Amino acid sequence: MKRNTFAGTGKVFRFTLVQLLKSKANIRSMIIMLILALASIPLLSLIRGNAGETSSVSTIYIDNQSSVSLTGLPKYLEESGYGSVDVKEGEMPEKAKDAAAFRIAPGEDGRLNVETAAGSSAGDLGTASLIASYVYRQQLLAAGFTEKQIDTLTSSPDHWADTRSGYVKIYEPAPGENGELSPISDEDFSFDQGRYNVQLGFSVLLMMVCILSVSFVIRSVVEEKASKLVDLLMVSVEPGALLLGKVLASLVYALLYYVILLGGAALSRAVTGLFMDISGTNDFLANTLRLDLAPDKLAVLLITSFLGFLAFGILAGLSGAGCASLEDSSGAMSLCMFLIMAGYMVSIFATALGSAAGGGMANAFCIIPVLSMFSAPTMYMYGTVGIVPIVIGWAVQLVFIFLLLRLAARVYANLIIYKGKRLGFGRILQMGLGKGARS
Amino acid sequence: MSLIVSHLHKKYGSKVVVEDLSFTMDRPGVYALLGTNGAGKTTSIRMMLGMLAKDGGEVLWNGEPLTTDSCNIGYLAEERGLYPKYALMDQLIYFAGLRGVPKEEAKARIRSLARRLEVEEYLYPEKYTASSAMLGQKKQALRFGGVRKEKPKLAEQLSKGNQQKIQFMTALLSDPELIVLDEPLSGLDPVNTDLIRDVIRDEIAKGKYLIMSSHQMATVEEFCTDITILDRSHAVLQGNLNDIKKSYGRVHLHLKCEADAMPFISAAGITVLSEKENEYELKVSGEEQAGGLLKALIEAGVPIITYDLREPSLHEIFVEKVGEEHVHEA
Numbered sequence: 001m002k003r004n005t006f007a008g009t010g011k012v013f014r015f016t017l018v019q020l021l022k023s024k025a026n027i028r029s030m031i032i033m034l035i036l037a038l039a040s041i042p043l044l045s046l047i048r049g050n051a052g053e054t055s056s057v058s059t060i061y062i063d064n065q066s067s068v069s070l071t072g073l074p075k076y077l078e079e080s081g082y083g084s085v086d087v088k089e090g091e092m093p094e095k096a097k098d099a100a101a102f103r104i105a106p107g108e109d110g111r112l113n114v115e116t117a118a119g120s121s122a123g124d125l126g127t128a129s130l131i132a133s134y135v136y137r138q139q140l141l142a143a144g145f146t147e148k149q150i151d152t153l154t155s156s157p158d159h160w161a162d163t164r165s166g167y168v169k170i171y172e173p174a175p176g177e178n179g180e181l182s183p184i185s186d187e188d189f190s191f192d193q194g195r196y197n198v199q200l201g202f203s204v205l206l207m208m209v210c211i212l213s214v215s216f217v218i219r220s221v222v223e224e225k226a227s228k229l230v231d232l233l234m235v236s237v238e239p240g241a242l243l244l245g246k247v248l249a250s251l252v253y254a255l256l257y258y259v260i261l262l263g264g265a266a267l268s269r270a271v272t273g274l275f276m277d278i279s280g281t282n283d284f285l286a287n288t289l290r291l292d293l294a295p296d297k298l299a300v301l302l303i304t305s306f307l308g309f310l311a312f313g314i315l316a317g318l319s320g321a322g323c324a325s326l327e328d329s330s331g332a333m334s335l336c337m338f339l340i341m342a343g344y345m346v347s348i349f350a351t352a353l354g355s356a357a358g359g360g361m362a363n364a365f366c367i368i369p370v371l372s373m374f375s376a377p378t379m380y381m382y383g384t385v386g387i388v389p390i391v392i393g394w395a396v397q398l399v400f401i402f403l404l405l406r407l408a409a410r411v412y413a414n415l416i417i418y419k420g421k422r423l424g425f426g427r428i429l430q431m432g433l434g435k436g437a438r439s
Numbered sequence: 440m441s442l443i444v445s446h447l448h449k450k451y452g453s454k455v456v457v458e459d460l461s462f463t464m465d466r467p468g469v470y471a472l473l474g475t476n477g478a479g480k481t482t483s484i485r486m487m488l489g490m491l492a493k494d495g496g497e498v499l500w501n502g503e504p505l506t507t508d509s510c511n512i513g514y515l516a517e518e519r520g521l522y523p524k525y526a527l528m529d530q531l532i533y534f535a536g537l538r539g540v541p542k543e544e545a546k547a548r549i550r551s552l553a554r555r556l557e558v559e560e561y562l563y564p565e566k567y568t569a570s571s572a573m574l575g576q577k578k579q580a581l582r583f584g585g586v587r588k589e590k591p592k593l594a595e596q597l598s599k600g601n602q603q604k605i606q607f608m609t610a611l612l613s614d615p616e617l618i619v620l621d622e623p624l625s626g627l628d629p630v631n632t633d634l635i636r637d638v639i640r641d642e643i644a645k646g647k648y649l650i651m652s653s654h655q656m657a658t659v660e661e662f663c664t665d666i667t668i669l670d671r672s673h674a675v676l677q678g679n680l681n682d683i684k685k686s687y688g689r690v691h692l693h694l695k696c697e698a699d700a701m702p703f704i705s706a707a708g709i710t711v712l713s714e715k716e717n718e719y720e721l722k723v724s725g726e727e728q729a730g731g732l733l734k735a736l737i738e739a740g741v742p743i744i745t746y747d748l749r750e751p752s753l754h755e756i757f758v759e760k761v762g763e764e765h766v767h768e769a
Contacts, residue, residue, distance in 0.1 A: 008537055015533045019525050227523060231516030232609060234490045236507065236537035413490065 005409060008237035012245025013252075016220060020253045033257055037264025041272045045281045059086045060127065065105040066112050068138045076134045077127075100124050102131055112139070199351040199378045206305065206374055207344045209254045213309060214316040214336040216250035221320030222329045240409035243321075247313030254309075300390055301377040307397040308343075308373025312336060314404040321412045322423030335425050339370050347374035363389040369400040407432040440501055441465045442617065442648060447486055448495030449479075456482050458673040460496070462665070467646040469639075469662040471653070471680075473753075474669030475761055480652045481517050483669070484621055487650075488514060500617065507538075513615030517622045517652070519606045526591035527605060528562055531612065538613035548612050556604040556634050561597055564589035600631050607635055617648045624655055636661070656754035666753070668760055676760045684750040691755065692721040692729050695745035700736060707732045723748070 020026055060077075064070055070087055077085045100116070107113040114132040116124045133154070140150045221243070224230060233242055272278055319332040350365055365375040366389040376393055379385045411432040423431075447460040457479040464470050472480045485491040487498045489506060498505040505512075522530055528549070535545035553559045559566070594602055603626065610618060623639070624632050639662060642649065653659045659666075660680070668676040676683065692709075694700065695718040704711060704721065709732060712720040723729040729748045736743055751759070 011533070011536050015529070015536075019522070019529065022526075023524070223522070228516075228518040228520030229522065231485070231490065231518050232514065232520075232534065232606075233537070235488050235512060235514045235516075236534070413492075 005238050005240040005405075006244055007241055009241040009245045009248070012237060012242055013249045016246050016249035017252055020216065020249060026253075030257065030260055033260050034264045037261045038268045040265050041268040041278060041281060042276060044284070045272060045276055045278045058083070059088060059100075060131075061088050061101040062131070063101075063103040063105075064089050065103065066135070068104065068112070068135050068142075070134075072138075073131065073134055076137075077130060080130055100127055102128055104131070104135060195378070195382055196351050198381075199347060202378055203344050203347045203374050205258065206308070207340055209258060210309065210312050210340045211337070212257060213247075213250045213254035214312055214340070215333060216253060217247055217313050217316040218320035218323075218329050218332050218336075219326075220246045220250065221317050222323045222326055222332070225321070225323065226325055234413070238409065239412035240405055243314065243317040243408050243412060244405065247310060247317055251306075251309045251313055296387075297377070297381045300380045300387075303394060304373050304376045304390070304397075307394060307401065308370070311369055311373075311397060311401050311404060312340065314401060314408050315339065318404070318408045318411060318428055319425060321408070322425070322428050324420060324422065328422035331422050343371050343374040346371050347378070350375055351378065366390055367393040367396050369397050372397065440467075440616065440648065441499075442470075442505070442650075443499040444483075444487060444496070445499075446496040447483060447493060447498070449482055449486055449491070450494055455672050457486065460667070460669070460674055462667050462674075462677060464648055464650075464665070467643070467648055468664045469643060469649040469651055469659075471651050471659045471663035471666040472669065473652070473654075473656070473659065473666055473757060475671075477671075478669040479672045480669055481621055484619055484650070484652065488512065488619065505617075510617050511538075511613055511615045513610040513613060513618040515607055515610040515618075515620045515623055519603075521594035521602055521605060523595035524593055527594060527597075528591060530594070531562075531605070531608060534609045535612040540613050545612060548614065549608065552608045552611060552638070555638055556608060558601055558604050558608075561592040561601060561605075564592055600627055603627060604631060604635070607638070611638070611642070615647070617650070618642060619650045621652045622654065623651065624653065624658055632658075656752065656757055660753040668757060670761050676756070680753065683756065687751050687756065689726055689729075689748045689750055690723055691749050691751050692719075692723050692732075693745060693747040693749070694719045694721060694732075694743070696736065697742035697744060700741055703732060703735045703739065703741070707735065718745075 060073075062070060062073075070089060073087050074085050077087075103115045105113055105115065112132075112135055114128045114135065116128045137150055137154070140153065141147075145153070224233070269278065269281075316332075316336050319335050320329065323329050323332050346365060350362065362375075362379055362384045366372050366379055366385050372393045376385070376390055380387070380390050407429070411428050414431050442464040444463070445461045447457055449455075449457040460479070460483055462470065472483060474480045482491065486493045486496075487505065500510040503509045521527070531549050532542055532545050535548070536542065540548070549562065553562045594605070597605070607623060610620065620639075624635060627635065636658065639649070643662065649662070651659060651663065663680055665679050666677070666683070667674050694704075697717065699717060700719065701711075701714070704719065707728060709728060710722040712722055714720075721729075721732075723732075726748065733743075733746060
């Protein structure tokens with residue numbers, strides 16, 4: 001029958017998606033996902049605490065053995081996010097509720113130290129750091145620096161910038177020390193924790209969506225075969241459309257899970273912020289995830305991921321078509337799982353290698369189907385590769401998907417009458433490339 | 440309109456599964472594809488409908504290759520099923536949609552077929568429950584002060600027979616010109632068989648083209664005008680059923696007497712196909728031999744209850760033809 005290979009895809013897509021959304025088991029798991037997402041921010045905030053733990057301190061006792069005046073300290077602390085703090089010099093109580101005690105004394109090298117008791121909490125250490133900063137400002141003021149000069153001195157550039165060849169290390173020089181700018185060679189290795197965190201999170205998320213959508217596709221294809229519906233469907237719709245409709249529906253459904261997860265977390269963050277201090281969580285997220293979602297980077301992320309999902313979905317459909325019963329479907333998952341894990345591992349290792357994974361290897365990771373969906377978006381986001389390898393990667397993915405779809409359409413038709421043991425991918429490929437396909 | 444199937448051929452490896460099958464339907468009616476299990480009926484149908492690649496031959500509808508674009512086809516497959524976990528109504532609307540039937544039109548056809556096939560209670564559970572409530576069964580039907588909201592029925596909740604009626608509906612949802620029914624009545628009880636037979640009769644009356652494959656010869660015989668009997672991949676008998684029957688002549692005699700007629704049957708040299716309490720199925724060489732037996736019985740004063748000399752039934756022709764082939768093969 002000569003019909004448009006993909007006519008009817010929309011109908012198959014809508015029906016499959018609606019049925020997935022109507023399934024009680026699926027509704028239950030979505031609700032569980034939403035509850036987890038809603039609970040995530042309050043739980044994280046409880047675990048991590050807030051950003052300025054010293055803000056609960058209402059009284060600070062200081063044994064000031066220096067000549068620095070502490071009269072401006074309460075205001076300085078207030079501007080730094082503390083509430084109203086009472087600074088008491090000289091008195092050092094044994095125990096006091098919501099209080100902290102420090103000593104300002106000259107060290108052996110002549111520099112002033114701000115000391116707190118051994119085993120102090122992070123909050124105490126944070127406060128000590130602020131007091132030290134105040135003392136340093138006061139010393140600079142006394143030495144004749146203006147406020148503007150002091151601001152310039154105390155706010156240096158971040159030093160976790162890019163690590164590629166041609167960039168320079170930037171570090172904060174200590175007072176009296178000359179800052180040197182030294183070029184980084186290709187051999188230099190610099191581990192970028194922020195980027196690694198993003199890659200890890202992104203790869204895990206992709207892997208989960210892939211596994212979820214692949215399992216939906218396989219289950220859907222095998223169920224249709226096991227329910228003896230293939231004959232009825234094939235007289236109305238081409239195998240390619242049947243498969244593509246399922247793949248797209250499963251993909252949208254899997255993505256919906258993550259929209260719920262991320263949307264729930266965003267909602268949780270907004271609501272939790274109304275009655276709880278989530279500054280600690282915010283700081284944690286900002287410091288551990290260094291995301292750059294400029295429009296071009298977002299577009300690369302979405303297009304590459306979509307093409308990758310499509311390729312995995314069709315592979316899953318092919319694999320599922322080789323099964324005669326639901327019992328066989330776990331075996332059909334193995335090939336897809338292997339490829340998903342390969343893509344995941346490569347992306348993680350490439351990021352862990354940092355600049356060592358640059359150049360030709362990085363370009364290859366962005367072009368090779370299956371690998372590219374895991375590696376290309378972050379490599380582009382951090383400038384490891386330009387847009388050219390990304391576009392080449394899309395073209396390669398499109399050709400790969402087209403060939404897979406053609407193969408899937410031929411194999412699906414051939415397998416109508418097949419009721420034996422599960423066919424391996426090699427045998428399916430052989431069937432698809434051989435004679436006997438649907439005319 | 441006409442359907443021409445010419446020189447259809449299919450083999451798997453070296454095994455030929457359909458060999459040079461040709462037939463023509465140049466007018467509406469029922470064409471029967473008959474055969475033993477594995478004779479090639481379903482493979483032929485799949486090739487005709489384009490689901491399976493042909494190794495040779497072509498299928499034309501009004502001179503054009505048969506496709507779902509050139510012809511509105513309704514198909515009830517031998518391997519049939521439904522999505523077990525999905526609501527029946529959703530499935531029917533989906534199947535109709537795939538055949539290009541708009542949703543509202545599909546709903547109207549579903550309603551009409553559901554009434555005819557007596558499956559309304561599964562497709563419209565709310566209406567059914569509401570009717571129960573009106574009949575006074577309020578304890579069952581009412582909950583929380585209103586009519587209980589019945590959940591849509593799933594395919595897995597239906598008996599096999601009712602599932603089969605739903606599957607039969609799917610073949611007719613697009614109001615097809617060509618209806619292909621592969622074993623439409625297998626596994627149905629007599630009541631449901633009659634319901635489906637009535638619908639088939641209506642489709643014939645509407646001037647539809649039907650291709651039917653069945654093992655139930657009596658049913659096929661009731662509807663079909665032309666037949667092909669397939670045995671082990673090739674056609675062993677083809678043509679108009681009446682012509683085929685006439686070619687055999689009136690050679691089957693059903694005889695029932697009040698006394699033992701066996702001595703007279705033996706004396707006449709007639710073959711006995713079956714015998715039970717003075718009731719006989721006999722195969723005679725023609726009207727002359729049967730008339731000789733009748734004369735002998737009357738002269739001997741044997742009371743005769745039934746004397747029916749007729750053409751062979753399709754079942755008898757099938758068994759004879761396929762049996763003959765197997766004997767030749769042996």
